[in-house]
Amino acid sequence: MNTFTRYLTAIVVCGMNAVAQAAGFGTVVIDPGHGGHDKGGQWGLVYEKHLALDTATRLESQLQQKGIRTVMTRRSDYFISLPQRVSIANSYRNAIFVAVHYNYTWKPDASGLETYYNTPQSERLARCVHASMTQRVRTLDRGVKTARYYVIHNTTIPAILVECGFVSNADERNHMKSAWFRDSLARGIAEGIMRYRNGY
Numbered sequence: 001m002n003t004f005t006r007y008l009t010a011i012v013v014c015g016m017n018a019v020a021q022a023a024g025f026g027t028v029v030i031d032p033g034h035g036g037h038d039k040g041g042q043w044g045l046v047y048e049k050h051l052a053l054d055t056a057t058r059l060e061s062q063l064q065q066k067g068i069r070t071v072m073t074r075r076s077d078y079f080i081s082l083p084q085r086v087s088i089a090n091s092y093r094n095a096i097f098v099a100v101h102y103n104y105t106w107k108p109d110a111s112g113l114e115t116y117y118n119t120p121q122s123e124r125l126a127r128c129v130h131a132s133m134t135q136r137v138r139t140l141d142r143g144v145k146t147a148r149y150y151v152i153h154n155t156t157i158p159a160i161l162v163e164c165g166f167v168s169n170a171d172e173r174n175h176m177k178s179a180w181f182r183d184s185l186a187r188g189i190a191e192g193i194m195r196y197r198n199g200y
Contacts, residue, residue: 014074014128014195025158026056027069027095028193029088031151032056036079041104041167048102048167049077051176055164056100058186066194071095082150089155096125096196097159098189098194102176103166111169116147116161126160129192136188137181139165139172167200 026161032053034040040048060070071092073085089097103114115130117123124145129143142163152159164185165172174183 012145014124014131018042025094025096025197027071027092027131028063029071029073029092029095029097029100030056030060031073031089031097033100034072034078038079041102042089043167043173046167046173048104051102051167051182052100052190054076055182055186059098059100059189062186062190063147063193066190085151086154089157089159089196092157095157096162097152097155097157097194099159099161100185101163103163104168105166106168108168108170110166111172112142113137113165114142114163115144116149116152116163118146118148118152118159122152122158122160125158125196128196129160129162129189132192132195133162133185136184
């Protein structure tokens with residue numbers, strides 16, 4: 001399946017049965033990956049934990065401007081365990097959970113954006129967010145996938161994990177070091193969340 005076909009598929013799944021699937025949540029729990037001693041993916045002095053926090057903070061700002069209540073699992077560079085992140089998410093009922101990460105692999109040519117979900121209730125959220133991200137950032141579309149990552153497998157509310165590019169890829173690393181790239185990702189994620197919420 002090529003990138004354009006994946007994009008059209010994401011739009012169709014995101015928008016199908018729009019009225020019936022409109023999600024009237026009131027809170028978005030934003031989870032910046034890693035933190036503190038857990039640096040996440042890194043190359044030189046470029047750490048995933050910093051990129052994730054900055055992108056998540058920009059996402060929070062975008063959502064608040066749209067009138068959405070937000071909760072951050074961390075607001076600075078400190079460690080928080082996976083069970084703690086899940087506990088925060090599960091303390092809200094009328095909410096969704098969005099974990100923000102950047103990717104890393106030993107293959108230096110790997111690149112692109114991907115979005116993960118674990119349960120059927122989270123699929124449309126994942127597709128809405130992924131479609132909007134790939135509209136905002138022109139890079140390889142690695143698609144929407146299922147996975148049993150702890151933070152999205154153990155949450156009771158709709159939950160997704162976004163991978164915003166590869167720290168291990170030189171070109172993407174140069175992009176993600178720029179504020180415009182991280183801001184574009186945050187805007188795309190926010191737009192996808194609103195598309196999911198409004199049912200289109």
